[in-house]
Amino acid sequence: MCGIVGYTGVHEASPVLVAGLRRLEYRGYDSAGVAIVSEGRVVVRKRAGRVRTLEEALDQEPAAGSCGISHTRWATHGPANDRNAHPHMGGRAGAGAVAVVHNGVIENHATLRAELTADGFTFLSQTDTEVIAHLIARELGDGDGLFQAVQRALPQLEGTYGLAVISARCPGQVIGARLGSPLVIGLGEGEHFLASDALAIAPHTAKVAYLQDGEVVRLGPDDFEIRHRERGSITPRIDRIDWKPDAVELGGHAHYMLKEIHEQPETVHDACRGRLRHAEATAHFGGLNMTPRQLRRVRRVVFAACGTSWHAALVGEYLIERLAHLPVEVEYASEFRYRNAPLDDRTLVFVLSQSGETADTLGALRESKRQGHPTLAIVNTVGSTIAREATGGIFLHCGPEVGVASTKAFTAQVAVLTLLAIHLGRLRHLSFTDGLAAIEAIESIPRALGDVLAKSEPAIRAAAERIAPAKSVLYLGRDLHFPVALEGALKLKEISYIHAEGYPTAEMKHGPIALVDRETPCVFVAPRGVLHAKTLSNVEEVRARHGTIIAVGTEGDESLESISDIFLPIPDVPEIVQPLLAVVPLQLLAYQVALLRGCDIDKPRNLAKSVTVE
Numbered sequence: 001m002c003g004i005v006g007y008t009g010v011h012e013a014s015p016v017l018v019a020g021l022r023r024l025e026y027r028g029y030d031s032a033g034v035a036i037v038s039e040g041r042v043v044v045r046k047r048a049g050r051v052r053t054l055e056e057a058l059d060q061e062p063a064a065g066s067c068g069i070s071h072t073r074w075a076t077h078g079p080a081n082d083r084n085a086h087p088h089m090g091g092r093a094g095a096g097a098v099a100v101v102h103n104g105v106i107e108n109h110a111t112l113r114a115e116l117t118a119d120g121f122t123f124l125s126q127t128d129t130e131v132i133a134h135l136i137a138r139e140l141g142d143g144d145g146l147f148q149a150v151q152r153a154l155p156q157l158e159g160t161y162g163l164a165v166i167s168a169r170c171p172g173q174v175i176g177a178r179l180g181s182p183l184v185i186g187l188g189e190g191e192h193f194l195a196s197d198a199l200a201i202a203p204h205t206a207k208v209a210y211l212q213d214g215e216v217v218r219l220g221p222d223d224f225e226i227r228h229r230e231r232g233s234i235t236p237r238i239d240r241i242d243w244k245p246d247a248v249e250l251g252g253h254a255h256y257m258l259k260e261i262h263e264q265p266e267t268v269h270d271a272c273r274g275r276l277r278h279a280e281a282t283a284h285f286g287g288l289n290m291t292p293r294q295l296r297r298v299r300r301v302v303f304a305a306c307g308t309s310w311h312a313a314l315v316g317e318y319l320i321e322r323l324a325h326l327p328v329e330v331e332y333a334s335e336f337r338y339r340n341a342p343l344d345d346r347t348l349v350f351v352l353s354q355s356g357e358t359a360d361t362l363g364a365l366r367e368s369k370r371q372g373h374p375t376l377a378i379v380n381t382v383g384s385t386i387a388r389e390a391t392g393g394i395f396l397h398c399g400p401e402v403g404v405a406s407t408k409a410f411t412a413q414v415a416v417l418t419l420l421a422i423h424l425g426r427l428r429h430l431s432f433t434d435g436l437a438a439i440e441a442i443e444s445i446p447r448a449l450g451d452v453l454a455k456s457e458p459a460i461r462a463a464a465e466r467i468a469p470a471k472s473v474l475y476l477g478r479d480l481h482f483p484v485a486l487e488g489a490l491k492l493k494e495i496s497y498i499h500a501e502g503y504p505t506a507e508m509k510h511g512p513i514a515l516v517d518r519e520t521p522c523v524f525v526a527p528r529g530v531l532h533a534k535t536l537s538n539v540e541e542v543r544a545r546h547g548t549i550i551a552v553g554t555e556g557d558e559s560l561e562s563i564s565d566i567f568l569p570i571p572d573v574p575e576i577v578q579p580l581l582a583v584v585p586l587q588l589l590a591y592q593v594a595l596l597r598g599c600d601i602d603k604p605r606n607l608a609k610s611v612t613v614e
């Protein structure tokens with residue numbers, strides 16, 4: 001949440017900062033702003049609304065200079081308006097003033113505000129961030145440099161922050177600091193960058209260093225230094241970004257969400273690549289950092305995650321119980337971290353996260369580690385905090401996901417969890433024949449995904465027309481498809497703002513069936529499987545009450561098609577891999593409904609992609 005970009009070098013800062021913000025706009029789009037050191041003072045331009053509004057302001061009133069910071073906001077304290085937009089200035093106007101951009105939450109802001117006000121500082125915004133700017137300005141005083149002033153100010157803050165700071169007193173310097181909110185440094189020739197996410201700086205350099213909690217960095221055009229609040233001077237590890245900058249271009253698609261839906265044949269393939277062992281009828285992971293013997297000792301698995309990642313984990317529960325006969329619990333990370341969940345040394349804990357930065361999931365990881373459990377992560381973003389802090393894990397390899405509504409990360413997570421279930425199963429009782437069949441099933445998925453994407457459009461449009469006017473939609477699925485129903489409902493809510501509920505199909509008769517009428521469409525996720533006949537009866541129950549039925553089913557399933565108003569077919573594949581296909585029509589359906597309703601698909605209201613606050 002909130003995107004930060006900083007630049008110091010030989011080029012004009014403003015275009016670099018604004019282009020960086022455009023790439024980070026998925027982190028929040030309530031307001032955007034830049035601050036640039038220009039002819040001995042700090043110039044600020046900031047506007048409520050999107051980055052394009054800021055660009056218009058900069059066209060009218062340019063800000064020249066080669067050192068600056070910028071921010072795109074997801075509002076926490078104070079509504080989205082020009083005044084609350086970052087950067088915030090601290091101190092008295094003039095050469096001593098500092099400008100700050102911030103991602104995170106300062107929990108003791110009210111106390112600090114009172115103290116600073118008594119000390120003569122004037123507050124112009126309702127944000128928690130403005131206290132940071134004044135604190136740093138006070139520390140800067142007439143004394144030494146900005147780097148030292150920031151280091152003196154930080155211990156006074158309680159909460160989380162990723163910060164970028166500049167001052168006209170120290171032209172050419174950008175100071176960054178991190179505690180709980182991500183920051184990465186980009187290393188160029190005669191220029192350095194700072195950002196919340198490597199996406200922002202990928203067009204300029206592939207060489208990056210991730211800041212750790214408690215670290216403060218001073219960037220100059222030609223050098224940089226990092227200090228840790230306890231450990232002193234730090235030599236960082238330099239990493240290389242392993243994806244191309246054009247991975248985050250739209251590539252001819254109208255929206256990132258659509259682009260990412262269409263990438264799924266490739267991303268599921270990439271998630272499985274190099275992990276299938278036909279000769280042993282199993283899957284293999286390089287990074288679990290656990291021996292087969294240790295994995296065989298496991299008696300219980302706990303998954304902690306949020307949102308779509310939580311839904312993927314729920315598919316994992318069904319798969320692991322089915323293939324490995326291990327009990328699995330799926331926890332909301334935000335609950336798990338504060339609950340006294342009993343874990344013992346035969347419980348294996350996994351956290352799942354696309355971004356690797358979700359604050360609640362990171363909290364769950366830290367809580368589990370604090371209790372002394374090795375804690376593994378299933379994560380997409382290499383270099384993210386969760387990836388770095390986990391004791392081992394599995395990368396999704398599905399490339400940067402920019403669309404705020406997660407799509408390709410879900411299928412990559414489910415693919416990886418299917419492989420994990422096979423792996424854990426083969427360490428127990430899963431036979432060679434069943435293991436091999438499972439591997440062959442998942443190998444067939446990329447092509448089958450291609451078929452779904454190529455063929456489903458007309459039926460999905462028809463279904464979208466039925467759903468677009470609805471006030472509420474029920475999504476129903478059972479067994480492996482219950483989590484798919486939850487995910488379908490979440491996609492619709494997020495981007496079209498229609499109320500939707502996911503429910504286990506057979507639970508419907510215990511309450512939600514009261515909602516069924518001519519105006520409430522029901523989306524059944526019902527590919528052929530062991531419980532199919534029972535699902536057909538549930539569909540009939542809705543039909544008898546005049547509900548509109550949209551069904552995702554197996555190609556050629558006339559029994560389901562004949563009782564559905566709209567039938568969305570998927571290829572006939574073994575049950576354990578059906579969720580990978582069944583979710584795709586639901587992603588496309590949510591997309592088409594949002595399009596019909598004129599919603600802003602890649603920037604849904606109130607949401608941001610990487611939820612780095614609690």
Ligand code: F6R
Nearest residue numbers: 307308309353354355358405406
């Ligand atoms: C839904 C969505 C969110 C995320 C959730 C967890 O489309 O994007 O529900 O799934 O915020 O995010 P990660 O996986 O990055 O931890």
